[in-house]
Amino acid sequence: MAASESYPDDLRYHAEHDWARVDGDEAVLGITWFAQDALGELVHYEPPNEGDTIARDSAYGEVESVKAVSDVIAPLSGEVLEVNAKVVEEPETVNDDPYGEGWLVRIRLADAAEVDSLLNVDAYKQVVAEA
Amino acid sequence: MAQMLLNTPLHDRHAALGARMVPFAGWEMPVQYEGVIPEHLAVRDDCGVFDVSHMGEFEVEGPRATALLQATLSNDLDKIGPGEAQYTLLTNERGGIIDDLIVYRLDGFRYLLIVNAANRESDLRWLKEREIPGSDVRDVSDEYALLAVQGPRAIERLGLPEAAQFTFAEGEIDGIHCMVNRTGYTGEKGCEVLVMAEDAGDLWDRVLERGAVPCGLGARDTLRIEASLPLHGNDITPDTDAISAGLGWCCALEKEFSGAEELRELKARGPERKLVSFVMEEKAIPRRGMAIEGGGEVTSGTHSPMLDRGIGMGYVLADSATPDTQLTIDVRGKLRRARVVKRPIYKREE
Numbered sequence: 001m002a003a004s005e006s007y008p009d010d011l012r013y014h015a016e017h018d019w020a021r022v023d024g025d026e027a028v029l030g031i032t033w034f035a036q037d038a039l040g041e042l043v044h045y046e047p048p049n050e051g052d053t054i055a056r057d058s059a060y061g062e063v064e065s066v067k068a069v070s071d072v073i074a075p076l077s078g079e080v081l082e083v084n085a086k087v088v089e090e091p092e093t094v095n096d097d098p099y100g101e102g103w104l105v106r107i108r109l110a111d112a113a114e115v116d117s118l119l120n121v122d123a124y125k126q127v128v129a130e131a
Numbered sequence: 132m133a134q135m136l137l138n139t140p141l142h143d144r145h146a147a148l149g150a151r152m153v154p155f156a157g158w159e160m161p162v163q164y165e166g167v168i169p170e171h172l173a174v175r176d177d178c179g180v181f182d183v184s185h186m187g188e189f190e191v192e193g194p195r196a197t198a199l200l201q202a203t204l205s206n207d208l209d210k211i212g213p214g215e216a217q218y219t220l221l222t223n224e225r226g227g228i229i230d231d232l233i234v235y236r237l238d239g240f241r242y243l244l245i246v247n248a249a250n251r252e253s254d255l256r257w258l259k260e261r262e263i264p265g266s267d268v269r270d271v272s273d274e275y276a277l278l279a280v281q282g283p284r285a286i287e288r289l290g291l292p293e294a295a296q297f298t299f300a301e302g303e304i305d306g307i308h309c310m311v312n313r314t315g316y317t318g319e320k321g322c323e324v325l326v327m328a329e330d331a332g333d334l335w336d337r338v339l340e341r342g343a344v345p346c347g348l349g350a351r352d353t354l355r356i357e358a359s360l361p362l363h364g365n366d367i368t369p370d371t372d373a374i375s376a377g378l379g380w381c382c383a384l385e386k387e388f389s390g391a392e393e394l395r396e397l398k399a400r401g402p403e404r405k406l407v408s409f410v411m412e413e414k415a416i417p418r419r420g421m422a423i424e425g426g427g428e429v430t431s432g433t434h435s436p437m438l439d440r441g442i443g444m445g446y447v448l449a450d451s452a453t454p455d456t457q458l459t460i461d462v463r464g465k466l467r468r469a470r471v472v473k474r475p476i477y478k479r480e481e
Contacts, residue, residue: 002166040349041168043434044416044441046465062463064416066167066434067349069463088414 002095013124014075030103034128040065042091047083078107139184140276140331156249158185161347171436173344178282180343187251187272192241195265207383213238216297226390227369230254247363276331281321288341305337318358359408359474366430375402405452407471411441415467424459437477
């Protein structure tokens with residue numbers, strides 16, 4: 001069951017339709033409702049390896065629907081601590097719950113100051129409105 | 132310059148259903164309504180309906196209509212009589228595939244050809260240039276809409292009698308006069324219903340009321356790949372030939388038609404590459420244009436909803452074309468294993 005459109009206000013956003021839930025020096029990353037809706041039902045998640053270093057604004061994985069493949073852009077830099085195995089096995093989890101069970105990776109932040117560069121929910125909603 | 136897209140007579144119906152529309156072969160077409168996977172499953176389990184009014188229809192008639200088509204189409208029209216249809220190829224002088232199409236024999240002197248939307252103009256030009264006295268080719272596409280109603284319950288839901296595949300008859304669905312063709316592009320039972328453009332909206336409404344699920348081009352693609360049915364422009368093109376594509380069965384090499392000699396020679400010496408169907412052995416989705424190690428290329432790929440894994444078609448060297456051969460596909464820099472399978476990739480267990 002696909003989720004209905006929402007953008008939680010406790011998250012920070014990247015204009016490439018990614019979100020980050022920052023907790024101290026760690027963050028959980030995922031793609032937004034808008035991103036999963038544009039792609040359609042996800043059927044494949046190609047994750048990074050645990051221990052990989054990912055860089056802000058660069059691709060760290062891929063998500064695919066039946067029709068299309070899309071790079072997942074890192075909103076923040078850091079080291080991958082955990083990949084969401086549930087999404088690897090059941091990629092449609094992202095469609096069902098993009099901000100909860102459908103998270104993609106948990107990272108240790110390389111530079112906590114980067115968080116300030118991310119969009120707040122209002123700024124991101126503006127990005128969506130103009131997309 | 133903005134590109135003008137054509138609309139089928141059902142465009143408003145698609146909009147009302149909230150379809151996601153995309154440009155396809157010059158038309159604005161629904162790619163999905165609820166979603167590719169539920170639409171795919173509706174066709175495999177029960178019944179789905181596709182608006183395929185973008186496809187082209189030609190009438191070919193006259194005392195020498197048969198002669199014109201025998202000289203331009205690969206299959207042998209003498210094998211079918213009135214009320215029967217045939218899958219066939221329009222071939223160039225090199226034996227390359229200009230289009231694949233279905234020819235319907237209306238009577239001894241009259242045929243209907245249903246061709247791919249993207250090739251409508253080039254097919255018409257090709258046939259017009261080869262018209263002979265006593266044969267007349269007319270593009271009648273704008274007069275008609277075409278609905279594909281497909282799935283194990285399609286015929287029952289439409290209240291139609293059972294009939295053999297590749298036959299057709301005049302019929303009525305809820306009082307709407309139509310031509311009911313026992314053909315399709317999904318690997319399921321069902322029919323393709325040709326109806327006057329002005330009746331298309333009514334017919335669409337009646338078919339939905341009878342329980343068919345509206346399906347878009349997305350599911351049409353996943354269904355045809357599971358059924359190992361080639362798509363012109365992807366798997367077969369003017370630069371590929373029927374022998375390499377495994378379509379020799381619809382080439383009557385004992386008759387003369389455009390490119391027949393080239394195809395006979397190719398068959399005798401054996402093609403270098405062959406079109407195969409394959410399934411992924413690792414998690415990955417093959418896509419058109421990806422390299423297959425050893426000089427091959429993916430021509431169609433997707434995620435199979437029935438098998439829950441990546442599947443596809445592609446050309447490989449002839450000695451790699453036998454079922455169970457292991458292939459390695461370059462999926463954006465990562466090498467992933469696949470296995471050649473017998474066609475079709477998916478078939479219902481009877």
